[in-house]
Amino acid sequence: MRRTTATSAPLTALLLVVVLSGCSVDIVDPTQPSASSATASSPSEAGSPSDDAPSPDSSPDPSPDPEPSAGSRRSADAGLSAAGQAERARLSDAATTTMPCPTDPLTSDGAVIRVEGPCADLVIEIDAGVVIADDVGAVMLSGSGTVVYVREVDAITVTGSASSIFWEGATPTVDDRGSANTLKKG
Secondary structure, three states, rough: HHHHHHHHHHHHHEEEEEEEOOOOOOEEOOOOOHHHHHHHHHHHOOOOOOOOHHHHHHHHOOOOOHHHOOOHHHHHHHHOHHHHHHHHHHHHHHOOEEEOOOOOEEOOOOOEEEOOHHHHHHHHOOOOOOEEEEEEEEEEEEEOOOOOEEEEEEEEOOOEEOOEOOOOOOOOEEEEEEOOOOOEEO
């Protein structure tokens, strides 16, 4: 009997940890200041050693306004944080494929794809890839570990897990049926 108790105690503890560690999704709009949004945005922008630096850079945002001739890319990226702008630009430069709005789902696992121009529906079935898009009516993501940057989007549906979608414009309608996804402005 003692052996059953010794085995079941660690198993019960492991089961308790799994049950109590749930996943959650926060939709964060940095234009809406609140203490919880400031706390939630810092951990989700992992990978940048200067996570505290983008906050001061984003407050003097009027500096791009006097430079409208610097190109439409700079003025269009004004909705992203400084770190988001740099990452989007880096990934756009690293794109393995550049294309207009596709009629079929994107399915190239591990690819970095740049979708240029308006797109009514963008279906992404990629694992561990990156998609950079302009104006999209609806993004449907079923891949896992995928990063998506979109300028404007009306609706987002995610069924995969561990993916990130960042947008610049108004907060879209979001339907997250997956787990461990990061869906936020900026």
